[in-house]
Amino acid sequence: DAGITQSPRHKVTETGTPVTLRCHQTENHRYMYWYRQDPGHGLRLIHYSYGVKDTDKGEVSDGYSVSRSKTEDFLLTLESATSSQTSVYFCAISPTGQGEGEGYTFGSGTRLTVV
Amino acid sequence: KNQVEQSPQSLIILEGKNCTLQCNYTVSPFSNLRWYKQDTGRGPVSLTIMTFSENTKSNGRYTATLDADTKQSSLHITASQLSDSASYICVVIPNTGGFKTIFGAGTRLFVKA
Secondary structure, eight states: OOOEEOOOOOEEEOTTTOEEEEEEEOOOSSEEEEEOOOOOOOOOEEEEEETTTTTETTTTOEEEEEEEEEEEEEEEEESSOGGOOEEEEEEEEESSGOOOOOOOOOOOOOOEEOO | SSSEEEEEEEEEEEOOOEEEEEEOOOOSEEEEEEEEETTSSSSOEEEEEETOOEEEEEHHHTTHHHHTTTTTEEEEESOOGGGGEEEEEEEEEEEESSOEEEOOOOOEEEEOO
């Protein structure tokens, strides 16, 4: 997806280990988001950022932390991975809040499996 | 209960046929409603956006409609192509402030040759 990349694309990790997912954008958008996507559920917001070092919790933030030290990078950390965190994680960016106007631009996702 | 419900969960149609996907929402008031297309293994991509005062918006073979009275939106796909095989997600942005965007679970469309 143009302007936004996620890494890694796939990861398998063991229960209890820390995991960090990376999102990198080249669009200079102010807002960045981490969502998780699970079967039967709509995308659910984990954390979002509205500027460098400015972050806040979404509806499913327990067990996750984020950091944004540069405009272009937004990191999602699972401090101690659990099987319930097996999911596909999407990063999104937008120039305005809540994906209004131009809407969200999503990355291609990271498929995380916790065994 | 999810505030954005989509139906059907999945749909199979033949190439060249038309189809309509439904989205019922209870979110009110809202600033806009979007439809996104998500190809397998990819992130969602915006197809259409409508404000609460609009009742139709087209993007090529895709036409979205909105009925604010019944709180329903539909996405109509005309002359389907194999490349239309994807999930289609209805998204509502409440007009209540904060980051409360609500995503439907999506309809999985399969277009067969």
